[in-house]
Amino acid sequence: xxxxxxxQRSVDYNQWYLDIVREADLAEVAEVVRGCIVVKAHGWAIWxxxxxALDDRIKATGHSNVQFPLLIPKSFIMxxxxxxxxxxxxxxxxxxxxxxxxxxxxxxxxxxxxxIGYFYSKWIRSYRDLPLLYNQWANVxxxxxxxxxxLRTAEFWWQEGHTAHATEAEAEEETLRILHEVYADFVExxxxxxxxxxxxxxxxxxxxxxxxxxxxxxxxxxxxxQAGTSHNLGQNFARAFDIxxxxxxxxxxxxxxxxWGVSTRLIGALIMTHSDDExxxxxxxxxxxxxxxxxxxxxxxxxxxVMAAVARMTAAWKGRLRFKVDDxxxxxxxxxxxxxxxxxxxxxxxxxxKDVAKETVALARRDIPGKxxxxxxxxxxxxxxxxxxxxxxxTTLFQRALAFREAHTADVTTYDExxxxxxxxxxxxxxxxxxxxxxxxxxxxxxxxxxxxxxQPGTVGRCIYTGRETDRQVIFARAY
RNA sequence: CGGGGCGUGGCUCAGCCUGGUAGAGCACCGCGUUUGGGACGCGGGGGUCGUGGGUUCAAAUCCCUCCGCCCCGACCA
Numbered sequence: 001x002x003x004x005x006x007x008q009r010s011v012d013y014n015q016w017y018l019d020i021v022r023e024a025d026l027a028e029v030a031e032v033v034r035g036c037i038v039v040k041a042h043g044w045a046i047w048x049x050x051x052x053a054l055d056d057r058i059k060a061t062g063h064s065n066v067q068f069p070l071l072i073p074k075s076f077i078m079x080x081x082x083x084x085x086x087x088x089x090x091x092x093x094x095x096x097x098x099x100x101x102x103x104x105x106x107x108x109x110x111x112x113x114x115x116i117g118y119f120y121s122k123w124i125r126s127y128r129d130l131p132l133l134y135n136q137w138a139n140v141x142x143x144x145x146x147x148x149x150x151l152r153t154a155e156f157w158w159q160e161g162h163t164a165h166a167t168e169a170e171a172e173e174e175t176l177r178i179l180h181e182v183y184a185d186f187v188e189x190x191x192x193x194x195x196x197x198x199x200x201x202x203x204x205x206x207x208x209x210x211x212x213x214x215x216x217x218x219x220x221x222x223x224x225x226q227a228g229t230s231h232n233l234g235q236n237f238a239r240a241f242d243i244x245x246x247x248x249x250x251x252x253x254x255x256x257x258x259x260w261g262v263s264t265r266l267i268g269a270l271i272m273t274h275s276d277d278e279x280x281x282x283x284x285x286x287x288x289x290x291x292x293x294x295x296x297x298x299x300x301x302x303x304x305x306v307m308a309a310v311a312r313m314t315a316a317w318k319g320r321l322r323f324k325v326d327d328x329x330x331x332x333x334x335x336x337x338x339x340x341x342x343x344x345x346x347x348x349x350x351x352x353x354k355d356v357a358k359e360t361v362a363l364a365r366r367d368i369p370g371k372x373x374x375x376x377x378x379x380x381x382x383x384x385x386x387x388x389x390x391x392x393x394x395t396t397l398f399q400r401a402l403a404f405r406e407a408h409t410a411d412v413t414t415y416d417e418x419x420x421x422x423x424x425x426x427x428x429x430x431x432x433x434x435x436x437x438x439x440x441x442x443x444x445x446x447x448x449x450x451x452x453x454x455x456q457p458g459t460v461g462r463c464i465y466t467g468r469e470t471d472r473q474v475i476f477a478r479a480y
Numbered sequence: 481c482g483g484g485g486c487g488u489g490g491c492u493c494a495g496c497c498u499g500g501u502a503g504a505g506c507a508c509c510g511c512g513u514u515u516g517g518g519a520c521g522c523g524g525g526g527g528u529c530g531u532g533g534g535u536u537c538a539a540a541u542c543c544c545u546c547c548g549c550c551c552c553g554a555c556c557a
Binding site for chain 1: 515547553554557
């Protein structure tokens with residue numbers, strides 16, 4: 001039995017999450033910098049794989065990467081009314097530099113719409129300059145009151161896309177393209193996390209946006225996690241930063257802008273969707289190590305026999321699988337099994353003298369923990385077998401998460417049912433209320449409207465709160 | 481930011497109530513035996529007790545400040 005290093009999910013879900021982050025060596029709270037974390041090697045390796053898959057999609061949809069300054073003049077943040085209200089309380093300021101008080105303080109970017117808006121106004125003159133399709137990979141800082149590794153940290157890493165368009169329709173098209181082709185596609189195919197695509201309500205939208213779209217995922221405790229957002233900013237930021245262009249009719253127009261982002265919070269989503277009481281579980285596509293080999297031997301003679309077999313076996317893997325041979329002498333095989341399970345390596349190959357003699361290996365799959373997921377298979381055809389298994393695991397993890405979400409989602413028709421359902425998962429309900437109603441529900445149930453799903457039933461029902469007839473359904477849930 | 485809990489070797493914690501100069505297990509280092517689900521024996525190193533101040537002959541222990549962490553709220557990617 002593994003040592004008791006991870007709190008069981010059923011005992012304390014939040015403690016379980018923190019235990020996974022620690023034991024899988026993903027990150028550590030940076031106790032000398034409030035609310036910040038150190039992303040450790042294994043955690044960052046996962047993020048790099050995420051970045052690559054996202055960046056490919058961002059480029060494939062026509063965007064280029066750029067890099068803007070970390071610091072933003074404080075006055076910039078103050079220019080868009082809703083934006084100020086939304087972000088002013090949580091920005092960190094730089095007031096001194098070079099040993100002197102600054103004439104105007106800078107803020108450390110909480111997001112970059114404002115400074116990017118300033119430059120876009122310089123760069124855009126004509127409709128021929130549009131669309132402008134840029135993205136940046138950056139760290140940002142928001143002085144959050146309560147932090148949790150990956151889910152909410154003062155400093156976090158993300159990508160933020162910022163585009164400008166000639167028409168409202170083009171901006172809307174861009175906002176939705178990102179939602180579907182970049183975010184939902186990435187999260188479902190690479191992370192194996194099913195999402196609900198939807199529109200945010202007025203209460204929940206991005207400060208300064210016309211409309212915010214999002215993808216929402218369900219964690220294993222039934223709570224919702226916003227996994228990505230894509231905003232149609234309308235002409236709000238264009239007006240604040242004077243982003244104008246001359247159109248075909250020689251008329252000056254404000255541009256239509258968008259912004260969209262996903263962050264290292266996705267690592268938290270990954271953990272809370274797939275992992276179990278034995279440790280981290282990673283979808284094969286995002287596993288820094290997909291296969292680990294644990295050689296087993298009792299003496300030097302056995303060692304050389306086994307290691308020779310390992311070398312023959314892994315020669316075929318180069319360029320096909322991300323693998324590691326754990327040949328450390330100072331740990332027992334049992335120790336290694338547990339360590340790689342904690343770190344979420346999808347496939348483990350064990351090979352000892354008996355296997356060499358029989359031309360077999362022991363193969364263990366992480367999505368089925370313990371002995372149940374272990375089998376003895378021939379060395380012949382092993383590479384293909386592993387590749388097929390990784391594909392299968394990727395699908396299994398997605399299907400499992402989808403089944404979980406479906407089992408924890410229910411249509412509710414009364415307010416009492418809603419209260420009960422948000423304790424265990426998503427509540428789907430007809431909705432015709434306003435922001436005031438929404439706030440009241442949040443106070444009473446701690447649940448919020450996560451989104452208005454893009455996919456609607458096309459039927460009519462009575463609003464869960466106001467009783468008015470409506471054709472609009474929403475998802476209520478408690479959120480991270 | 482409001483309410484609650486807590487900071488003692490790397491980690492988990494005991495000691496604090498009732499002041500008298502710091503311990504355990506795990507981890508680490510050395511040697512030997514081990515190795516198919518977290519091995520064992522012997523020996524060894526490591527802590528100005530979160531920070532700053534106060535009370536006292538004497539503070540891990542009592543009082544105050546600040547910092548940080550965890551839980552529950554409000555806010556949020």
